[in-house]
Amino acid sequence: MTTLVPTSEEDPALSVVRFTSELSWSDAGPEVAEQQVSRLCVEAQECMVMNRWLDLTSLMLTSADIVFSNSKVSEKDLECTFTVICNLVTKSESPDEELEMAKLICSKIIQQPKDKPVLRLKILFNLYNLLDNVHCRFYVYMKALDLAMSSKLTQYVIPSCKKIDSFLKEWNLEVQDQRELYLNVANALKDSKNSEKDSFKFLTKYLETFSGEDAYKMGEAKDEAARIIIEFVKEPDMFQCDLLDMPAVAQLEKDAKYALAYQLLKIFLTQRLDAYLEFQAANSALLKSYGLVHEDCIAKMRMISLVDLASHESGRIPYFPSSKILLGLMMMRWNYG
Numbered sequence: 001m002t003t004l005v006p007t008s009e010e011d012p013a014l015s016v017v018r019f020t021s022e023l024s025w026s027d028a029g030p031e032v033a034e035q036q037v038s039r040l041c042v043e044a045q046e047c048m049v050m051n052r053w054l055d056l057t058s059l060m061l062t063s064a065d066i067v068f069s070n071s072k073v074s075e076k077d078l079e080c081t082f083t084v085i086c087n088l089v090t091k092s093e094s095p096d097e098e099l100e101m102a103k104l105i106c107s108k109i110i111q112q113p114k115d116k117p118v119l120r121l122k123i124l125f126n127l128y129n130l131l132d133n134v135h136c137r138f139y140v141y142m143k144a145l146d147l148a149m150s151s152k153l154t155q156y157v158i159p160s161c162k163k164i165d166s167f168l169k170e171w172n173l174e175v176q177d178q179r180e181l182y183l184n185v186a187n188a189l190k191d192s193k194n195s196e197k198d199s200f201k202f203l204t205k206y207l208e209t210f211s212g213e214d215a216y217k218m219g220e221a222k223d224e225a226a227r228i229i230i231e232f233v234k235e236p237d238m239f240q241c242d243l244l245d246m247p248a249v250a251q252l253e254k255d256a257k258y259a260l261a262y263q264l265l266k267i268f269l270t271q272r273l274d275a276y277l278e279f280q281a282a283n284s285a286l287l288k289s290y291g292l293v294h295e296d297c298i299a300k301m302r303m304i305s306l307v308d309l310a311s312h313e314s315g316r317i318p319y320f321p322s323s324k325i326l327l328g329l330m331m332m333r334w335n336y337g
Helices: 013-026 032-047 053-062 064-067 073-092 095-109 117-130 134-148 164-171 175-190 196-208 216-235 247-254 259-270 273-289 294-312 319-336
Strands: none
Touching: 013 032, 013 053, 013 064, 013 073, 032 053, 053 064, 053 073, 053 095, 064 073, 073 117, 073 247, 095 117, 095 134, 095 196, 117 134, 134 164, 134 175, 164 175, 175 196, 175 216, 196 247, 216 247, 216 294, 247 259, 259 273, 259 294, 273 294
């Protein structure tokens, strides 16, 4: 078994080139393999002497696939190999070159997201920590989010999602990049247990970035605006929100596809149970297509009525109206378990 063993006599990058090229040419016979390994090592040395770090990164990544796919290579050697490759970004003095190097490494890491996904994520976060350029950091973080979602390992990125506000201060992103970040984080958190409200929060932040945009640009947000309406209706203990005030959501009022979703939101936020029951009777198939459960919607409408009464009575809820609502809730529990 070939093992990567850096020595004091050889630069770690050259050791990696030798290690990966020996693996790549191991089936070609000793004579051919020796020639190819020697050629690649010479090429790597030339890159190092001339400070061609992007070219060296490309050269080292050419044989990197074999490291992931070869069963004889331990995860420790795999991680060591990519640690050396990632470390090349610290040698570049050009922000543009650093970004191109990061892109090359990321493209190689995310090619097979279901093969050793935890290790791949670890490599990406190691790369992130080695970068000085904030644009590079943002790029790598987004790739880590994509990898986590595609490999269903979002639990590994949730802790970092809680630091997004500090990241934004550091990264100083343009609006379009902010949108991409908020939406990706919302998607990463959506299916994670106990993270539904955080997902809603980031989806809200995404939609808020469309304030003041023209109609064409605003149209990008229609699907997500409809999505947040449904998520609000589904959430059993969320009774107030500012969605109606958002231009990205308000545009749905006359939209051919989502006008009914907007009407549903308006009913929940500004009307009463009888309005919902009338809407449900006319649009039961639509509500089912949204994954909404009729009994849950009734329960939420009743709770919203309680919250609304409390807010309008300065905290003093009239006994008889509220008792009727509570009685209705208890009856629902008896009837629907």
